[in-house]
Amino acid sequence: MNGTAAELELHGVAKRFPALAHPAVDQVSLKAHQGCLLALLGPSGCGKTTLLRLIAGFESPDEGEVLLDGRSVAGTGGWIPPERRGVGMVFQDFALFPHLTVQRNIAFGLPAGDTSRVREVIGLVGLEAIEHRYPHELSGGQQQRVALARALAPRPRIIVMDEPLSNLDLQLRLHLRHELRAILKAEGVTAVLVTHDQEEALSFADEVAVLREGRLEQVGPPEELYLKPATRFVAEFVTQANFLPARAAEGGYDTEAGHFPSLENAPTESAVDLMIRQEDLALDLHPSGPAVILDRHFLGRGYSYVIGTPSGLRLHARTTAATSLPPGARVRLSTAPERLRAFLR
């Protein structure tokens, strides 16, 4: 950003496993600056965990280079083993040492006798009352905090987390997501979080990198990914939008569900998939409308609609509670021109 070396840099990193047809990680280049929270997002098997293990030093890359604070730790510049990388790690199942108390788990990576730092991180994650318990005596949320405190204690330059919240129930997950972000920001540590949950990635991270079959699809701030997905895969995975087959026409796109004006200029007559986010789809009651309401669910803060097109395609829409349309009603569909995106087929 401002000329200083990035905390974490990957240059064309690739990793193959014999059992896998495509490379687990394929030519990935990434950067994360000091204090940045980076999320690696993708479906299972996309290579995000392998990438994390390459950074931590539990796998070595077949190609490319991994740099921490400008220093090569894997690749052409040699090899630094995990214990000398200063990369803290938090696992999905926390991997707490079952034979040690909370306090001794946290002190594990510190020089013997450094009790002040232990005290400090115990305070940071709020574990004061339970520091003498053993891992099996803790709830899932407490175990998660211990794992985080243990990784933070030796003041790593960077901390990597493999699905750290996915073993917790939904309520706790939402709560800890914000707490985790606040703790990491307070420590000023650079963090990489692996997740398959797009909502978690978008709300937690400063930067999100979307991976698919080992390749980097797009990297950018959450808003950019959501508003300007670079590929159809990113659009589908990150925004869960509708895709409507369309043909480029004068000033917009023609579809079976009507004409959608657009600001984009696709080559005329080219076949595209039109991306319409659920919250962008406006529904207007009209007796000769091309689409029909099939089903609706009341969500409290609004409605979720299922809409059928003439060809039988199903679209999803979300509206405020003010728009109440009965199933069976015919509707016309529209969106704001600037919200529309088209992907060439």
Next chain:
Amino acid sequence: MTRTRPWPAAALAAATAITFVSLSLPLVYLLQRAASIGASDLLATLIEPANLRVLANSALLGIAVAAFSLLIALPLAVLTTRTDLPARRIWTVVSILPLAVPSYAGSFALIAAFAPRGSYLQLILEPLGVTELPSIIGWPGAIAGIALFSYPYLLLTLRTGLGGIPAATEEVARSLGLSRRATFFRVVLPQLRPSLVAGLLLVALYALRDLGTPALMRVDVFTRVIYSHYTLSFDRNRAAALALMLALMVMALLWVEARTRTRAAYFSRRGAPGRPAPLIALGRWRWPAVAFCSTVAFFSVALPAAMSALWVWRGISSATLPADRFARGLDVTSNSLLVSGAAAIAVIAFALPAAILAARAPGRVTSAVERFSYIAFSLPGIVVALALVSAGTRYFPALYQTLALLIFACFVLFFPQGLGATRSAILQLNPQLEESARSLGHTPWHALREVAIPLVRPGLVTGGLLVFLTAMKELPATLMLAPPGFDTLATRIWKATEDVYFAEAGLYALAMIAVSGPVILAVVRRSGWAGGEWRE
């Protein structure tokens, strides 16, 4: 969640009650005998210097065997589970095979190979002027003769323990700055401690209960002394007092084991440890590692088999092993199969109701049976045999020296082993499966028969095979309780080694290995190469 008695509890409870009474017989005898001796006489016997020396010898033997087994088993466990040892799978099987060799047969092979005069090693070295080797008879022989053939019990618990350590805990330690070596000592070993303690205990118990090797190696431990009192002087009171001492010693060991478990969790939170730990590349250490494995295999597998074969061959070529011995060998083998098979079936048939009750209707009675079976477990074969001989002659003369009483002794001795395997199979079964069956209109019996038992059958078979294997090798109870003229492989090997009739001992040892070897392989395969519930 309240559970109304969903089980045909009466039938299960009746079966469990029979087990309870059976298991309590030897203990009742022992206590009754102790009471009849009288407190002051008993105390005097207990602190007699000769008896205290036997106590010290037994303790020393247990500790030495456990220590020697550790030197063999820990490297083997790490090499076969965590490294890229060449032909790792083959070494895995070979390292468990010594379980097929009864310690008395293995010890006989050691003596045949390394005895001071006339052994193979001495004959080989004779041209070099070696007329006498340092004696193997005594402590070195006793320690090696037990450890070489019982270390697999420790190995199997260590393998299971290593498999249960999540790879992620080791990776976290590395990411916190520990080297691979430091990680092993600070993270792997502490998590392995419960398996280590349990395995060492198994081996030490084996050493305390073993009769054959101490007798062959002439070390005066409890089993040997009790047996000679029984056969030579028939001093019942003295034998009973010694048996009581041995039982107390074994119980003390079990108590220590229970105490060593601290508050720290000795279970992985989700059971399955997930991703296996990556293999350690041995690099230039691979050939020393192979040499180590080969050395262990040489002494514990190859030597007993080769020695037995050699003696048989020498017996045939010198016509001291007449052909009718082979026909007799078949008879004796089928006797062994009969006793061991019957014991295995009886144990599993009664372990199943007890295990179902313990898992599905936990209560005071069922947990008492379970705890009791482990107290019975502490009674060595020679003690149980002594009790049954005594009770048989006095109360059930019709049963004394019948096959039924021998099978009953094996049942009492090996019930805990069968219960362990059966219980772990039942505990892995989700009770909701049976509840689903019942909600679909099946009776409890039907749910049990159609859902539960088919699912636990693999565990039952494994448990049965283990009992079969141990019963095959059992010596003291068989010696003391077999009907006159009824010989098993174990008793024939024993008598042949006592008579220094090596050719015949070799023949029966080969038959024993031929039967036990495939059973071991079956158990190893069934328990997924990692060992399930192995206890003796």
